[in-house]
């Protein structure tokens with residue numbers, strides 16, 4: 434391996450993104466403004482010490498600063514940066530976080546303690562790929578069951594493990610933890626400590642622009658947790674930024690579910706799913722170039738730019754996520770080859786009923802056979818996924834799981850054929866236009882959108898999921914909307930057919 438590649442690998446393995454001093458300064462000032470007045474400050478993965486240096490300036494009365502780091506060269510850089518006057522207050526330790534005994538370290542630190550910093554940005558699966566060993570000893574801290582627990586294979590961020598471990602050790606001390614991390618990590622940590630009733634009295638999340646500060650494209654934040662017996666409901670204030678700290682919402686918890694917006698949930702909790710509705714995913718094939726077509730001069734053209742001469746029988750109109758999210762579902766721009774009526778069907782029937790389609794599939798068998806997803810393993814050749822009776826419902830009401838908007842679109846049939854949506858969309862199958870219009874009206878109502886917003890973390894990779902959609906009780910929503918329109922005594926007037934749907 435060349436020196437440059439070795440360095441790159443090291444950066445990945447140790448999740449090494451040093452915090453710029455201006456951000457460390459801003460964070461320390463934010464903590465001061467929050468009333469944090471530590472007697473000691475610990476940076477458990479201190480790197481070249483951006484945070485320690487800022488903290489020494491901000492927390493003048495702190496008596497002890499402890500910096501721990503695995504990379505000896507970084508500690509040497511930090512040592513050079515320390516002012517003579519500060520040296521007496523600082524202890525630097527060369528150590529591996531995963532080998533440290535915090536029960537031994539913490540009692541020697543004057544309280545209140547501030548644990549400050551920016552733990553490594555790397556996941557165990559990335560470490561697995563590069564054969565890295567910067568990991569905790571196998572520990573099923575997420576409480577997985579079955580196969581995942583046995584193999585220890587479940588994916589987690591190293592920082593998630595570190596934060597939970599630190600909070601566990603800090604919870605019965607006078608201490609504050611303030612750490613930069615991905616917002617997805619912060620949410621998992623909150624869920625963990627709330628589910629297990631950690632003694633954490635107050636939590637806050639300040640959004641941080643990771644692209645600007647670290648050139649990393651992951652949504653990030655400063656997570657602040659104060660140790661102590663919890664007072665009141667489990668809630669975490671979400672603030673717009675570290676220096677312009679405007680509260681934008683509060684993350685909360687309802688039973689085992691993390692809420693993106695506690696206030697919205699309280700307002701609309703009567704819509705929380707008593708009557709689950711079968712939301713379906715769109716069709717999955719993992720081979721766009723072969724399985725999807727556009728129409729050019731009356732002919733199908735595949736993703737390789739080739740004209741494709743096949744029968745119509747297995748070709749269906751298709752709306753991709755972008756079209757569904759924008760409500761452009763009246764005229765399809767794509768078509769898709771649907772080789773099965775339900776998962777596992779024998780595809781050889783195509784050979785008899787549509788020989789040109791079969792020979793097209795055979796021509797591209799290599800591409801189709803190479804699809805990596807395990808859902809195609811031991812399945813008939815040319816199989817697809819996410820297909821069933823529901824895929825062939827004449828009408829659908831669909832939403833994209835990827836886009837940052839709540840827009841339910843009606844998907845009408847095209848020339849008598851049901852239209853499909855891709856596997857990043859979710860839909861409700863409907864038998865006729867009236868049903869689809871009723872569903873779409875209900876789902877696009879203010880009440881439904883606000884209810885869903887209570888669960889949606891917009892910075893997640895797939896903000897809208899079937900799990901969230903299933904929470905919305907369409908029956909309760911229909912009843913509520915009906916009352917709004919026709920007054921409080923209208924229950925009796927709701928026709929059975931309206932409810933038969935849900």
Ligand SMILES: C[S@@+](CC[C@H](N)C(=O)[O-])C[C@H]1O[C@@H](n2cnc3c(N)ncnc32)[C@H](O)[C@@H]1O
Nearest residue numbers: 447450451452478479480502503529530551553
């Ligand atoms: C995201 S950087 C942050 C550095 C520093 N805290 C800052 O904010 O600038 C993560 C740091 O963790 C260190 N690190 C990674 N794994 C470690 C481990 N197991 N024990 C101690 N330090 C570790 C890396 O060398 C790197 O300096």
